[in-house]
Amino acid sequence: MFPTQPVSRRHALKTTSAGFGMVALAGLLGQDGRKAAAATAGPKPLAPKAPHFTPKAKKIIFVFMQGSISQMDTFEYKAKVQQDDGKAGPGGGKVTASKFKFKQYGSTGSWFSELLPNIAKHADKLCWLRGLHTDTPAHPQAVVQLHTGSANAALTRPSMGAWLLYGLGTENQDLPGYITINPPPNFGGAVNFGNAFLPAHFQGTRINDQGDLPNLKPQTATNLQRKQLDLIQSMNRDLAGSPGGADQVDGIIESYELAFQMQGKVPELLDISKEPKHVQDAYGIKAGPAGSFARQCLMARRLSEAGVRFVEICQPGWDHHNNLHKGLIDRCQSVDQPTSALLADLEQRGLLEDTLVLFGSEFGRLPTAQGVDGRDHNITGYPMFMMGAGVKKGFTYGATDEYGIKAVEGRMHTNDLHATLLALMGLDHEKLTYKYAGREFRLTDVAGRVARDIFA
Incomplete structure (x- = not known):
C-alpha cells in the first residue's frame, strides 16, 4: 500500500486512489490529528456550512428495514382486510388477514400488532407518513432510489447522506460526517452510501456491527506513518494543482487526513462495552448475530451524540414472499426492543432536540x-415513521385506501420524502445542486415537494 521508496507523482495518485476512501487508506496513517490538520493546505471541504434557512434538525439516524417490512402485519391495521379474509382482492389475488393481534396505543390510538409492543410504547411521539409510493417493485432499483433519489442504473447518483455532507459539512472534524453500519451487501451495494460524482470526501464510511472499521489499526510506528503521509500528501497536492490534475485528488487528501485523526477516536467511540450494564440491557445487547441490530442501535446513538451528521443502520431479511409469519416473528424480535431503546435513549439524553429518526423500508x-404464506411487493402505498427534531408528535400524514393498496391522501413520492428531509435539515432541495456532465443535479432530480404539514 504505502511505498517505502520514493515514487513518482503519477504513481502516488494511483496508489492513493486505488481505495478511493478513508476505509482502504486508514490503516496507513497515524494518531496526531493536530499535526495532520496543519499538514493539509487549503479550505476544509467538510467544515460546517450555513444552511439555506434555519434548520429544525441537525442530524439524522435512518433505521433501514431492507426487504420491505409487511405493514399489514405490524403497524397498518385495516379492518376491511380482516373482514374480507379469503375473498377476492380489488386488484386480484386473495385477501389475507393478518394472523397477529392488533390493538391501539396511546392517546392517538395508533395501531400496532403484537409483534412490536416496545415500539408501540412511543405511539404518541411518532410522526407517521402513510401515503408513500415509489416507482419500481424491484428491490435493487427501489433500494438505490430510496438512498440516491434515482433508480436509473445508467447514472449513479450521490446518496442522501453524501448530499447532506455536501450541503452542510460536519460539526466534528475528527469523525466522518456520514457513517453506515452494516449496509446492504447487495441491492446496489456501495452505491447506497457512495458519493458518485460529488467529491470523494462526501462518501459514507462503512463499519460493521462489531464496530470494526477495516485497516484502521496503524501498521508502523507513528513517526514513520507521519513522514510517509507527509510525503504522499505533498505529491498529491502538487498533482492536484498541476494542469490536468485529477479532481479526485482533493478527496484523497482529505480522506488521508481524516483517517489519520480517526485512529485515535473511532475505536473508543464504537466500543459499546463501555456503556453501563443497564443501558446495554435496555438495548438487548448480546453476542453473535442475534445481537447485531442491538449493537447497531447503540453505536448509532453514540455516533450521533458525537456529532456525526448522518448515521444509517440496517436490518435485512424482510422480503417475505414465503415463511411470512415465522419470518416476521424472528425479524420483529430482533428490532423491536433495540429500536424502542434507541428512541428512549435519544429522548432522555435530550438528543431528539436536534436529531431526527427515520424508520422504514x-x-x-x-x-x-x-403462495401459502407470503405477501408480494407494494409500491403504491406504504408507511414510514419519524420521531424527533422538527416533526409533530402523535401525528399522521397521508393514508392508503381501505385495503392498504394505494396512497389516497398525503401522497409522498420518494422525491418528496427527500425534499422533506432536506428541508428539515435547513436545505432547499431545489438549491442544493451540483454541476456534472453539463447539467445541475440534485437529490430530488426534477421533482420533490416538501410535506410541511408534518413540521412541528
Whole structure:
C-alpha cells in the first residue's frame, strides 16, 4: 500500500486512489490529528456550512428495514382486510388477514400488532407518513432510489447522506460526517452510501456491527506513518494543482487526513462495552448475530451524540414472499426492543432536540396472499415513521385506501420524502445542486415537494 521508496507523482495518485476512501487508506496513517490538520493546505471541504434557512434538525439516524417490512402485519391495521379474509382482492389475488393481534396505543390510538409492543410504547411521539409510493417493485432499483433519489442504473447518483455532507459539512472534524453500519451487501451495494460524482470526501464510511472499521489499526510506528503521509500528501497536492490534475485528488487528501485523526477516536467511540450494564440491557445487547441490530442501535446513538451528521443502520431479511409469519416473528424480535431503546435513549439524553429518526423500508407489501404464506411487493402505498427534531408528535400524514393498496391522501413520492428531509435539515432541495456532465443535479432530480404539514 504505502511505498517505502520514493515514487513518482503519477504513481502516488494511483496508489492513493486505488481505495478511493478513508476505509482502504486508514490503516496507513497515524494518531496526531493536530499535526495532520496543519499538514493539509487549503479550505476544509467538510467544515460546517450555513444552511439555506434555519434548520429544525441537525442530524439524522435512518433505521433501514431492507426487504420491505409487511405493514399489514405490524403497524397498518385495516379492518376491511380482516373482514374480507379469503375473498377476492380489488386488484386480484386473495385477501389475507393478518394472523397477529392488533390493538391501539396511546392517546392517538395508533395501531400496532403484537409483534412490536416496545415500539408501540412511543405511539404518541411518532410522526407517521402513510401515503408513500415509489416507482419500481424491484428491490435493487427501489433500494438505490430510496438512498440516491434515482433508480436509473445508467447514472449513479450521490446518496442522501453524501448530499447532506455536501450541503452542510460536519460539526466534528475528527469523525466522518456520514457513517453506515452494516449496509446492504447487495441491492446496489456501495452505491447506497457512495458519493458518485460529488467529491470523494462526501462518501459514507462503512463499519460493521462489531464496530470494526477495516485497516484502521496503524501498521508502523507513528513517526514513520507521519513522514510517509507527509510525503504522499505533498505529491498529491502538487498533482492536484498541476494542469490536468485529477479532481479526485482533493478527496484523497482529505480522506488521508481524516483517517489519520480517526485512529485515535473511532475505536473508543464504537466500543459499546463501555456503556453501563443497564443501558446495554435496555438495548438487548448480546453476542453473535442475534445481537447485531442491538449493537447497531447503540453505536448509532453514540455516533450521533458525537456529532456525526448522518448515521444509517440496517436490518435485512424482510422480503417475505414465503415463511411470512415465522419470518416476521424472528425479524420483529430482533428490532423491536433495540429500536424502542434507541428512541428512549435519544429522548432522555435530550438528543431528539436536534436529531431526527427515520424508520422504514424501500416499499411495502400487499394485503393479498402470495403462495401459502407470503405477501408480494407494494409500491403504491406504504408507511414510514419519524420521531424527533422538527416533526409533530402523535401525528399522521397521508393514508392508503381501505385495503392498504394505494396512497389516497398525503401522497409522498420518494422525491418528496427527500425534499422533506432536506428541508428539515435547513436545505432547499431545489438549491442544493451540483454541476456534472453539463447539467445541475440534485437529490430530488426534477421533482420533490416538501410535506410541511408534518413540521412541528
